[in-house]
Amino acid sequence: MKVKVIPVLEDNYMYLVIEEHTREAVAVDVAVPKRARPLPGALCTRAWRPNTGSHLDHLHLPNSHPFQLLEIVGREGVSLTTVLTTHHHWDHARGNTELARLLPGLVVLGADERICALTRRLVHGEELRFGAIHVRCLLTPGHTSGHMSYFLWEDECLDPPAVFSGDALSVAGCGSRLETTAQQMYHSLVETLGTLPPETKVFCGHEHTLGNLEFAQKVEPCNNHVKAKLSWAKKRDEDDVPTVPSTLGEELLYNPFLRVAGFISTATSSLPSGSHRTPSPCREEPVRKFTGKVAPAEVLEVLCRERASFERAAEPLQPQAQALLALQWGLLSMPRPK
Numbered sequence: 001m002k003v004k005v006i007p008v009l010e011d012n013y014m015y016l017v018i019e020e021h022t023r024e025a026v027a028v029d030v031a032v033p034k035r036a037r038p039l040p041g042a043l044c045t046r047a048w049r050p051n052t053g054s055h056l057d058h059l060h061l062p063n064s065h066p067f068q069l070l071e072i073v074g075r076e077g078v079s080l081t082t083v084l085t086t087h088h089h090w091d092h093a094r095g096n097t098e099l100a101r102l103l104p105g106l107v108v109l110g111a112d113e114r115i116c117a118l119t120r121r122l123v124h125g126e127e128l129r130f131g132a133i134h135v136r137c138l139l140t141p142g143h144t145s146g147h148m149s150y151f152l153w154e155d156e157c158l159d160p161p162a163v164f165s166g167d168a169l170s171v172a173g174c175g176s177r178l179e180t181t182a183q184q185m186y187h188s189l190v191e192t193l194g195t196l197p198p199e200t201k202v203f204c205g206h207e208h209t210l211g212n213l214e215f216a217q218k219v220e221p222c223n224n225h226v227k228a229k230l231s232w233a234k235k236r237d238e239d240d241v242p243t244v245p246s247t248l249g250e251e252l253l254y255n256p257f258l259r260v261a262g263f264i265s266t267a268t269s270s271l272p273s274g275s276h277r278t279p280s281p282c283r284e285e286p287v288r289k290f291t292g293k294v295a296p297a298e299v300l301e302v303l304c305r306e307r308a309s310f311e312r313a314a315e316p317l318q319p320q321a322q323a324l325l326a327l328q329w330g331l332l333s334m335p336r337p338k
Helices: 069-076 096-102 182-193 209-219 224-238 248-254 285-291 296-314 319-328
Strands: 002-008 012-019 024-028 046-049 054-056 079-084 107-110 127-130 133-139 148-154 162-166 201-204 263-267 275-279
Touching (some): 002 069, 012 069, 012 201, 024 069, 069 079, 069 096, 079 096, 133 182, 182 296, 209 296, 224 248, 285 296
Parallel strands (some): 079 107, 162 201
Antiparallel strands (some): 002 012, 002 046, 012 024, 046 054, 127 133, 133 148, 148 162, 263 275
16 A cells, blocks of 8 residues: 655645555645646655654656656556545645546545435445545544544554544644534544554645644643644745654654543554554543543643644734635636626
């Protein structure tokens, strides 16, 4: 399994997952089918090998070059057959319609009927197969009510599994809770995603790592794992290099939204690694102390509220700037000349 990490828009990621024997490819969260965001230094895409964690196939192009998803598909010599969409928001699904027009027969999958060009609606626990790649669909409501994460692995392969978590889980953070209760979000983060094998690679929807870790440091100022990861993320930011993927095991050390509960290990045959963890009654004391709450869902709710306040304080936007961003992202249209 080979994963191409493709930066798009302001801070989004979409992904191309390649089954290396059949050369079948699956795209995840197609925000734009033709245009990708060139990184400073002209680094446009990165390919990731799960078994080594190394990034390969750097492609250097002028910053003005309109790099295209379909160009990546063509250069890799693969057949793009399917799109997996985590949720219906435009910055994760807007490209589906155009991509389906360009590739007749393309299958667009997701759990929410609001997803652009949806071919078939998925349900929690459903499993898909692309050559040697297994996909387990995990409903993870919180950011949206129909958010689906995708857990991928290959049989008899040394590569660790991967989860494409969209806005449900990000490096050191998670997406805003918009459409569900705190209890539902707790279940998604801690009991669904948080109990995947610790070696699982986490491919999230946005490059929010630096801000997430700065908030995590506010929650747990004495957490050395947060300090080390923040130092690492600052260096990545200076070098204009993506911070994805992380691993679930790492996230449990510094992501406050997963640290509302401790974990214990149990055996299970339902996961490819043969290991599983369940939330234990022992809570993470520093996180609980920061929120002043005890019940995990209440701890999570306070964390979400404090994170939103932290973001507003860190980067207040003037109304003119908000309107400009909306115009750039296609939320507003230019007035037509009379």
